[in-house]
Amino acid sequence: MLGASALLALVLGAGFAVILNELEQLRTVSRFEQTAAEVIAAADRLEDLAVGLHGRATRFAISPNERLLRSIGDTRRELKRQGKELRLLTADPEQRTRAASIEQALRRYDQLSVTRLVSASRADPAGARSLVRARESERRLAGLRDQLSRFRSEEAQLAAERDATAAVQARRARLTGQVALVGSLLLILAFTAYFSRAIFRPIRRVAIAARRLATGELSARVAPRGWATEVGELGRAFNTMAASLETNRRELERQNDELGEKTAELERAVAELAEEKRRVSLSYEFGELLAAEMNTAVISPKVLAELCRLARAETGALYAISVNRAAPPSLVSTFGIEPERLPPVLDPPEALAARALAERRSIVASFGEGFTARALGRDAPVRHELHLPLIASDREVGLIVLTRALEQPFAADEIETIEHLAGQTAIRISNGVTYKRARALADVHQAVLNATRDGIRLVDLEGRTLTANAAIERLTSDVFGLPSDSTLFERSAIAERLVDPESYLATMATIAADPECTTQDVFELASSGRSFERYTAPVRDSADALIGRIIVVREITAERESERLKDEFLAGVSHELRTPLTSICGYLELVLEEESGTLTDEQRHFLSVVERSTQRLLRLVGDLLFVAQADAGALTLERTDVDLTQLVRQCVEAAGPQASAKNIGLSLETRPIPVTNADPARLAQLLDNLVSNALKFTPAGGQVLVRAFRENGRAVLEVEDSGLGIAAEEQERLFERFFRTRAASEAAIQGTGLGLSIAQAIAEGHGGEIGVTSAEGVGTTFRVELPLTGHGEASEIEPPRELAR
Amino acid sequence: MSGPREGQPPVVLVADDDADIRALVAFRLERAGYRVVTASDGEQALELVRAESPDLAVLDVMMPRLSGLEVTKRLRQQPETSRLPVILLTARVQEADVALGLEAGAHEYIKKPFSPQELGRRVQSILDRR
Numbered sequence: 024m025l026g027a028s029a030l031l032a033l034v035l036g037a038g039f040a041v042i043l044n045e046l047e048q049l050r051t052v053s054r055f056e057q058t059a060a061e062v063i064a065a066a067d068r069l070e071d072l073a074v075g076l077h078g079r080a081t082r083f084a085i086s087p088n089e090r091l092l093r094s095i096g097d098t099r100r101e102l103k104r105q106g107k108e109l110r111l112l113t114a115d116p117e118q119r120t121r122a123a124s125i126e127q128a129l130r131r132y133d134q135l136s137v138t139r140l141v142s143a144s145r146a147d148p149a150g151a152r153s154l155v156r157a158r159e160s161e162r163r164l165a166g167l168r169d170q171l172s173r174f175r176s177e178e179a180q181l182a183a184e185r186d187a188t189a190a191v192q193a194r195r196a197r198l199t200g201q202v203a204l205v206g207s208l209l210l211i212l213a214f215t216a217y218f219s220r221a222i223f224r225p226i227r228r229v230a231i232a233a234r235r236l237a238t239g240e241l242s243a244r245v246a247p248r249g250w251a252t253e254v255g256e257l258g259r260a261f262n263t264m265a266a267s268l269e270t271n272r273r274e275l276e277r278q279n280d281e282l283g284e285k286t287a288e289l290e291r292a293v294a295e296l297a298e299e300k301r302r303v304s305l306s307y308e309f310g311e312l313l314a315a316e317m318n319t320a321v322i323s324p325k326v327l328a329e330l331c332r333l334a335r336a337e338t339g340a341l342y343a344i345s346v347n348r349a350a351p352p353s354l355v356s357t358f359g360i361e362p363e364r365l366p367p368v369l370d371p372p373e374a375l376a377a378r379a380l381a382e383r384r385s386i387v388a389s390f391g392e393g394f395t396a397r398a399l400g401r402d403a404p405v406r407h408e409l410h411l412p413l414i415a416s417d418r419e420v421g422l423i424v425l426t427r428a429l430e431q432p433f434a435a436d437e438i439e440t441i442e443h444l445a446g447q448t449a450i451r452i453s454n455g456v457t458y459k460r461a462r463a464l465a466d467v468h469q470a471v472l473n474a475t476r477d478g479i480r481l482v483d484l485e486g487r488t489l490t491a492n493a494a495i496e497r498l499t500s501d502v503f504g505l506p507s508d509s510t511l512f513e514r515s516a517i518a519e520r521l522v523d524p525e526s527y528l529a530t531m532a533t534i535a536a537d538p539e540c541t542t543q544d545v546f547e548l549a550s551s552g553r554s555f556e557r558y559t560a561p562v563r564d565s566a567d568a569l570i571g572r573i574i575v576v577r578e579i580t581a582e583r584e585s586e587r588l589k590d591e592f593l594a595g596v597s598h599e600l601r602t603p604l605t606s607i608c609g610y611l612e613l614v615l616e617e618e619s620g621t622l623t624d625e626q627r628h629f630l631s632v633v634e635r636s637t638q639r640l641l642r643l644v645g646d647l648l649f650v651a652q653a654d655a656g657a658l659t660l661e662r663t664d665v666d667l668t669q670l671v672r673q674c675v676e677a678a679g680p681q682a683s684a685k686n687i688g689l690s691l692e693t694r695p696i697p698v699t700n701a702d703p704a705r706l707a708q709l710l711d712n713l714v715s716n717a718l719k720f721t722p723a724g725g726q727v728l729v730r731a732f733r734e735n736g737r738a739v740l741e742v743e744d745s746g747l748g749i750a751a752e753e754q755e756r757l758f759e760r761f762f763r764t765r766a767a768s769e770a771a772i773q774g775t776g777l778g779l780s781i782a783q784a785i786a787e788g789h790g791g792e793i794g795v796t797s798a799e800g801v802g803t804t805f806r807v808e809l810p811l812t813g814h815g816e817a818s819e820i821e822p823p824r825e826l827a828r
Numbered sequence: 829m830s831g832p833r834e835g836q837p838p839v840v841l842v843a844d845d846d847a848d849i850r851a852l853v854a855f856r857l858e859r860a861g862y863r864v865v866t867a868s869d870g871e872q873a874l875e876l877v878r879a880e881s882p883d884l885a886v887l888d889v890m891m892p893r894l895s896g897l898e899v900t901k902r903l904r905q906q907p908e909t910s911r912l913p914v915i916l917l918t919a920r921v922q923e924a925d926v927a928l929g930l931e932a933g934a935h936e937y938i939k940k941p942f943s944p945q946e947l948g949r950r951v952q953s954i955l956d957r958r
Contacts, residue, residue: 600919601940602919609942609944616945
């Protein structure tokens, strides 16, 4: 398009330029013609002037006069001026040369002819006349006139030539102008045609499409013709725009549709919300009514009445099921009907009620007109019955029966609402029952606590009382004289009234510092001497969170007293038994040492029997006292660092003579045992008992092997004999007090039946244990294991060696 | 408390509520060459200490009125008797009792029943050390 426009402009411009050029040439030619005329006129005037001057000069030469002379001067000046003018007028170079030569010829004529004539006429009039007669001046003038004539003819010829050229040029210019005009017109026509086809028509199409578009016809498009041009671009852009508009409108319509749907949805939701709100408010009001009944498991007639009102039921009945479900549902409350007219218990449950409970869903029953329920109807005929099971925490708690005389049956949404309310009722009944049970259980707990003789108090982390039983309240106020609402720590004030305040306060400090600690202590009131044992321990709830501390206080005054009495009794018995034994032993010694005279052999033998029996009696007394002490928990260990291998060796050595006397091989085998913390006297007693047992129950010629070694971090002492052995059924009872094996009794082997029981008490007192393995006729091995609590080095390695035979 | 008297046997006080044991100990010690004074209870023992100024006292722990332990404590409280050697005799064999006796200031603690000869040796060794 741009190219086409530029081409058109170029062609038109070129045409006009050609025409202008021709016109300019024509104008130059015409100017030349005019100049040529002027030049010829000037040449004519010059010739006239030259002829005139010659005449005047000739006349002056013949008859000089001043006036003529003046005229000659004027002509000469005029001639000069005209000569110059001719030269200036002349345009053609050749002609100008000629004009210059004419001017020169004029000057020469003036000087050689005119001036000579004039000068001669003044000085020599005669000579002047001769000059004139010589006709030289005349010849000169004729030459000048020839020149001028030639000039004129040349000029005329030049003008004629130019005129011819001008005519040709004028013709050409006319022709050119005509051609340019026609060409321009054609071009304009062509351009217009092109313009119309490439621009106007497409634009029109676009405009038409735009008008269609404006009327809402969004499918309007421009036909794809002449797409190559800028207008094509416009069309394409238009089509794109139209397409986009159409897409947008479709999208808008879709959104509109969606909006419509959403609006409808919203309206539905609003309606549902309104329904929900109605139900919630119903439920809330109903809940409030229920809440008023918190403290009773019985749903009052008011609640049932409300349910009937909401359900538009004329009558209603509520049956509750007992907690343990042992009894059938029993009538709790009625509405619109006297309770007497209804069965007090549903036993067996009425068919519909039973189904509702069994299937755990509401059951609706409708009857034909005129049906009058005997049980539930008053005067109005019952048309519809609704049986609602009451389920709470997955347990049937009761049943509600509602009846309606209205034509309309219970609608689904009504049933839904009623079921919801019934569910609340069920929960409330269940809660009421649970609450009652919890109350009952709490009462039982409190009763148990109150029946307990020990004082029990539960305090929170700040020491405030959560629960306390009657015993501790009594102790706190009556015995300790403390305010019962004080905290655990405030009650420390009792310390100043105790025998040992420091230890009491130390316990309190421990509790205050560590809420997780468990404590046990004993305190004694200085004034009355009453003693109390106190145990405290952290208490956690079911989620294992620390909630406080339990304090158990027990009066131990009586126990302490009885303990003291027992100690006294033991000491007394010990004293009463030993004192006569002391006399017997002492005097026997005096007699045997012959302090009171010489003894016969027989006397000495008899007395030695007395002495042996005395020693046995003494040992028995010692063993009895030991067992009594161990029973009383009074077995005290004098712990010190003990070299067990050394101790075992000493025991074995001490038993050597006894073994030798019975011809029993007694040997010892030890491996290193680290020094341990133990009571050496007690351990020696233990080992003595085992070794002397082994020797007693091993026949002559037998073997007793004592071993001491370390195993699994414990010290092990073993006494192995090749004796009678112990029957399997007797092994279990071996450590019982006073138990004697049948073999021992039959073989009349001496013993009290206390040795092993003492050995066990000692082993256990050390945190160890004692055991036995035995086979009848083969032998018995007693094994004692003791924890190693020392830190010392192992004793020397001792190879097995025979001590006695 | 004076040292052993020149040319005279040392005096030993024997206190026990049991007359037989009193006689037994006295017999044994007199045979060993000591002069023996006897008391049958704690108070009497204290009186005899004042009256006889013994060189050593053998006291039974369990005696009426004042126990042997109590007598020992009182002796230790008096300057003139604070260094009197005391041997306690007792039928109580608990270690705690032994500790109590030694705490009270006894030199020896002999359990009943005892060998009279052994007692004699202990007495002699204490008196020899003085």
